[in-house]
Amino acid sequence: MTRGAAPPRSRADTPAWLVQPQAPLRPGSRVGRRRASFLERTLGDGAEVFRRAMYAEIDGSRGALQRLDPRAKLVALVALLVAVALVHSPLTLVVGYAAIVAVAWAGGVPMRSFVRRVWLVVPAFTAVAVAPATLSVVTPGQIVVPLWTWHGAPQGLTRQGLLAAALIVLRVACSVSLVLLVTLTTPWNRLLGALGALGVPRIFVTIIAMAYRYLFVLLGNITDLLMARKARTVRPPDHGAGDRRFVGAAVGTLLGKSHHLAEEVHQAMVARGYAGRHYALERSRFVAADVLVVLAALAAAVVILGVDRVLR
């Protein structure tokens, strides 16, 4: 469409809004200085959910870590998380993080995203949140960097505060990395099977599995709702009461649709012989390597705590 090239001959008949140049109707497009509305951002988030999920699904087939039994990985994960949570010295965690990265590298995990997903999030949330705790106002102790005085007493960054902040930031980084190491190398359905095998009640596993599947259906529904609204919108939307009312209606519609869908899905399940039991397609076998991994994780946990006892 060549906007503005040919002057409309019947301008008098044409509604004013049709003559005005308009932003292209594309989700997530940011035209000029107009800020992307929260609806567009929600759409963007939805696309991100899709992307990451697809990514996780694809990545489950190759590498040594990927072939391990998910049950072994979950047990190892919990053991290592507890060990990391009990560490008292930041130095131990630095060594621990290096070891996690080394394992990820050896296991064929894409390194860039593995490191980036941790270090983009941890400084933004954890580091900012614990920064004030380095001050003597919050964490009293031995002052390393004096900044000001209060009634004659020097105030500033304390040794205790800095160490505590480092400890928390590193511990969060290690914990997130460990969880990522498992989720990036395990397809979602196998992870769920492992949860069931480890004693999570069957009804939960079934609900989780179905919720995951219908997440995408419902996300598609939301995308359609937003797109339909965008297609009907002829002037820049007001970022206020109208939007809020729309969100209310959209979530309400979503609830109604999911209610309806659940009813139909249930009938379909019963028609196919569902009687409360959910079967996994593949049955994984515990082999020697898996036992070895669990033992190695337990040994690593003991080593971490032993090293920490020396360093603290």
Added chain:
Amino acid sequence: MHIPDGYLSPQTCAAAYVLAVPTLAIASRRVSRGVTTRQVPLLAMFAAVSFLVMMFNIPIPDGTTAHAVGAVMIAIALGPWAAVIAVSVALLFQALLFGDGGVLAYGANVLNMAIVMPFVGIAAYRVLAGRSALRSTRRVVAAGVAGFLGINAAALAAAVEFGIQPALFHTADGMPLYAPYSFAQTIPAMALAHLVVAGPVEGILTGAVFAYLAKANPEALRGTHGDLVTSPDAGASRPARVGWSTPAKVAVGFVAALVVLSPLGLLAPGGAFGEDAPADLDLGALGLQAIPAGMARYTGFWRHTVLADYGAGGAHATLGYWLSALVGIAVIGAAVYAMGRLVGVFRGRRATPASAVQD
């Protein structure tokens, strides 16, 4: 509010699991009672909805956005036990799939957002909505306020979990091992964020979704509002005041709220500003030579109190303190009761001519 791993000590996480796991077991039993298999897809759908609701960022006036949890909304539509399961599953997704919220801290997150929040919310909703009609404004407002209260209760629970960390877990030289902030810091910080930002968002969302469902799809509310859905006009034709808010109930509720909130006073450090007796003033620090004349003259103006200094003057100081606390509670309760009666009398006077005309 999704607590990541590393902020809470393993002991705290274990305690949270001890509370969360049996609640989840009760919830799955309560929900799957009766109809056996139908609830499975329904709960799965609502878990997905809850996850998506947490993705819906809502614009707030200062230009930023905040997201809601949706636990209260699901509790109103499906009942609190269904909300427990739906939000727990959504939280599990977030912990495992997106690293939002920790694995060890999952129990604590479930406790805050999937247990405390829907139950506080549904209790508030039931009290506030009373027996009003399904499509009445009061019910929408009740849903909104319930969402607001629910998320703030969850935030308070999180603040308490953070706040106990530095006191319980620190090294010998005072280095905190987990979350470094004490109650006096976590509670105001969480309260500010949730009273001002996340609370209104949750409230608006809950109210808006409820208004939409009541108007456009009352069938979705049948499970929890059965009698109201079958006869939508029945509520309207009923007398508007069925008497849930009798003066006695309001008085008891008020006193109960005070009793629950009063431990907050323990968090305030030091004495109460401006409440010292003149003799206790540190005149030197204030740059004064003597107690100001007016203060000295009027300080003893009223000496006829029954329980001076909260009964601390007598031989049994603790007993006196407790006695004065009980007397105080009773007096405040009686005062609220009297006000309620007074309001009732005036309302009755105003309402009588109208009803007389109708009759």
